[in-house]
Amino acid sequence: MNRLIVAIAATLAVPAAAFSQNVILVTADGVRWREVFSGAEAALLGPNEQDARREFWREDPIERRRALMPFLWSHAGRRGRIWGNQDLGSAARVTNGLNFSYPGYQEILGGFPDPRIDSNGKVPNPNVSVLEWLNSRPGFKGRVAAFGNWDVLPFILNTDRSRLPVWFPSVDSDVQTHEAVMKYLREKKPRVLYVLYGETDNRGHEGRYGEYLRAIKRVDDFLREIWSAVQSMPEYRGRTALVVTTDHGRGEGPRWTDHYKDVPGSENMWIATMGRGAGWGGEVCDEDATQAQVASTVAALAGEDYRADQPKAAQALDLDYAPVYDARAARGGTDAARRTVERAAAVKLPW
Ligand SMILES: [Zn+2]
Numbered sequence: 001m002n003r004l005i006v007a008i009a010a011t012l013a014v015p016a017a018a019f020s021q022n023v024i025l026v027t028a029d030g031v032r033w034r035e036v037f038s039g040a041e042a043a044l045l046g047p048n049e050q051d052a053r054r055e056f057w058r059e060d061p062i063e064r065r066r067a068l069m070p071f072l073w074s075h076a077g078r079r080g081r082i083w084g085n086q087d088l089g090s091a092a093r094v095t096n097g098l099n100f101s102y103p104g105y106q107e108i109l110g111g112f113p114d115p116r117i118d119s120n121g122k123v124p125n126p127n128v129s130v131l132e133w134l135n136s137r138p139g140f141k142g143r144v145a146a147f148g149n150w151d152v153l154p155f156i157l158n159t160d161r162s163r164l165p166v167w168f169p170s171v172d173s174d175v176q177t178h179e180a181v182m183k184y185l186r187e188k189k190p191r192v193l194y195v196l197y198g199e200t201d202n203r204g205h206e207g208r209y210g211e212y213l214r215a216i217k218r219v220d221d222f223l224r225e226i227w228s229a230v231q232s233m234p235e236y237r238g239r240t241a242l243v244v245t246t247d248h249g250r251g252e253g254p255r256w257t258d259h260y261k262d263v264p265g266s267e268n269m270w271i272a273t274m275g276r277g278a279g280w281g282g283e284v285c286d287e288d289a290t291q292a293q294v295a296s297t298v299a300a301l302a303g304e305d306y307r308a309d310q311p312k313a314a315q316a317l318d319l320d321y322a323p324v325y326d327a328r329a330a331r332g333g334t335d336a337a338r339r340t341v342e343r344a345a346a347v348k349l350p351w
Contacts, residue, residue: 021239021276023301024226025194025294027108028219029101029150030201030259031246033092033270035216036072037085037283039064044209044256052210056217068216071224072244072272077282080242080274081319083289092269092289094248099259099266101201104247104291105156109194111295111306111313122151125158130295130306130313132162134192137304145184148196149177174199174215178222182229189235192302197222204250207257230275241275241301245294271317277301279319293317 034041040056058064066073076082084092096103096113106117109129116126135144146157146166154166167184169176174197181195197219203211223244230236250256251263259266271289273279278301292314299306300316307313 021302022191022236022241023193023298024230024240024242025108025192025298026219026223026226026242026244027105027194027196028200028216028244028246029196029198030204030248030250031216031219031270032250032256032265033084033086033268034252035065035068035213036082036270037061037065037087039066039068040213041209041256043253046209049210052213056210056213068213069220071220071227075227076242076244076272076274079280079282080272081279081281081284081317082270082272083284083287083317084268084270085283086268088283089286090284090288092271092291094267094269094291096291097267098261099248099263101150101247102152102156105153105196107291108245108247108294109156111310112292120152122155124160125156127158128310129157129162130299130310131157131164131192131194133306133309134299134302134304135162135164140191140302143191144194145188145190145192146194146196147177147181147184148194149174149198150196153196172199172202174218174222178225181222182225185226185229186233189233192298195222195226200246204257209256227275239276241273241278243278243294243298243301244272244274245291246270247291271297273297273301273317273319277319279317287318289317290314 038061042057045053056067058067083090094104094107096107098118100120102120103113103117106125106127107113109131110127111130114127131144131146134140144164146153146164148168149172151168153168157164157166159166167180177197185193199215200212200219203215227242230240246269248259249266249268250259252265255263269291271294293316296306296313296316
């Protein structure tokens with residue numbers, strides 16, 4: 001028994017110097033916290049979407065979210081951390097006040113909201129992103145790359161100045177983007193990789209809920225494929241962290257198709273971390289997060305202190321925190337939250 005306790009303690013007491021060698025950041029554009037934590041919403045599925053209903057609807061919200069994002073919930077949901085389940089007292093929010101893409105990507109990648117970024121226009125970002133900054137650090141030069149299903153991404157990352165390699169497809173296709181990602185990952189083995197999947201938002205604006213759900217499911221499939229490639233390469237296995245988040249949420253009920261500053265709820269988002277150094281315990285209870293914390297978190301996972309050079313950036317998320325599925329959350333929450341806490345507590349951790 002003692003030996004077991006020592007082994008567990010050694011696993012949990014991660015020294016400050018233990019960071020990932022590599023970090024992969026993935027964003028799925030405009031995915032609501034509702035779908036991430038509760039899966040498909042029955043009321044939003046139209047009468048012509050019976051196939052999607054069969055695919056994604058389950059009575060139980062835990063089974064429902066697993067049907068939509070099986071990889072996220074079997075990995076970050078158990079062996080990582082996920083902020084943003086407001087039913088458990090964890091809100092993750094956009095702080096730029098605009099709740100659309102370019103301001104959101106500035107907040108994610110720059111680490112702070114910038115009021116000068118107030119449109120999705122192809123305007124070179126005056127700010128240095130955490131990706132550009134990492135690319136200037138010893139050991140990272142030429143080892144940082146970005147892929148995105150959006151032709152504004154080169155401007156967000158100011159490729160004229162940053163010289164970062166940024167790839168985007170000629171048509172709206174997450175699949176094409178993902179194929180380019182997988183090729184680059186296997187051949188170039190970057191230390192820091194950023195991927196923007198965009199079909200989730202595009203299908204959302206079209207008002208096709210079933211297709212929006214399918215786009216989310218595809219992102220989950222992409223994450224699984226990235227993670228299994230990571231496990232297959234010695235440069236990555238056991239030394240890579242994955243961060244997954246979104247640039248904004250969407251409205252509630254019939255306004256689910258939309259987002260922007262005057263759409264209530266579209267400031268709500270979510271952040272998941274998993275892999276080396278990325279914490280454990282799954283769903284976070286009673287702890288908030290902001291979109292602006294992602295940049296410093298990515299840097300910290302790469303062993304770098306972004307705020308030393310960019311004091312405007314929000315602090316990194318607390319990845320050392322060992323969560324307790326506490327009775328307080330179980331008592332105080334809604335029925336759904338209580339079920340989630342009970343289910344989460346029943347999950348067997350890998351050690
Ligand atoms: Zn949008």
